[in-house]
Amino acid sequence: MAKVSPLVALPPLVFAAMAALFYFGMFRDDPDALPSAVAGAPAPDVALTPLGDKPGFDRAALDAPGVKLVNFWASWCAPCRVEHPKLEQLAAEGLPIYGVNYKDEPDKALAFLRDLGDPYVAVGADATGRTALDWGLYGVPETYVIDGDGTVILRFAGPITESVLASTIRPAIEAASR
Structure with missing residues (x-):
């Protein structure tokens, strides 16, 4: 009879361990956070x-x-275009929004604001990404709700859609108002 190597059991064990990680990972509080x-x-x-x-x-x-709000954005970012009407809506409601243009060409960034509208009370360029690193940016768009003391109440990664505005951004704005 041929001798079986103990390494034969390794692939099924690795598979079982990964399956367990995926299974328990599905039950985290917010898997997208x-x-x-x-x-x-x-x-x-x-x-x-x-x-x-x-x-x-x-x-x-x-x-x-x-x-x-502090909003990181770029002209080359398709989701930034998706969220732009929501930023314009918040700005029209009187909420100050500060823009950080991330690793973009100035002419393209200015054309983006000229074509889609400028919701920002002030804006600056982060050409090197240094400020983004300090803020812990994952990617653009990313929005931070800041209270009246300069404390970050919420960091939201991704485009602000109608549902995100209602379920995440507006409650954070309310919490920051207290």
Whole structure:
């Protein structure tokens, strides 16, 4: 009789372990949530360059009284185009939104705002991605709700849709208002 190697059992064991990880991973509280190192902490500094003749902003603007949003975006980002009408809606309601143009060409970024509208009270360019790193950015678009003390209440990765606006952004704005 031929001797069977103990390594024959390795593939089924690896498969069983991976299946268990996937199974238990399905029952996490929010499987789509990405962890944020800045939520609940003071908003990180911003080191941005001017974008055309648009007004810029700094850390002091984020510490000013009142709820505000910080939105990371780029002209080359298709989901940024999807969420843009929701940002315009929030800006029309009087919510200050600060824009961070991420690793973009200035002419294309300015054309994006000219063509789709400019919801930002101030905007700056993060050509090197340094500010994005400080904020823990996963990718664009990404939006942060900041309270009147400059504390990050919520970090939302992905485009703001109608359902995200109702279920996530507006409740965070309400919480930041307290």
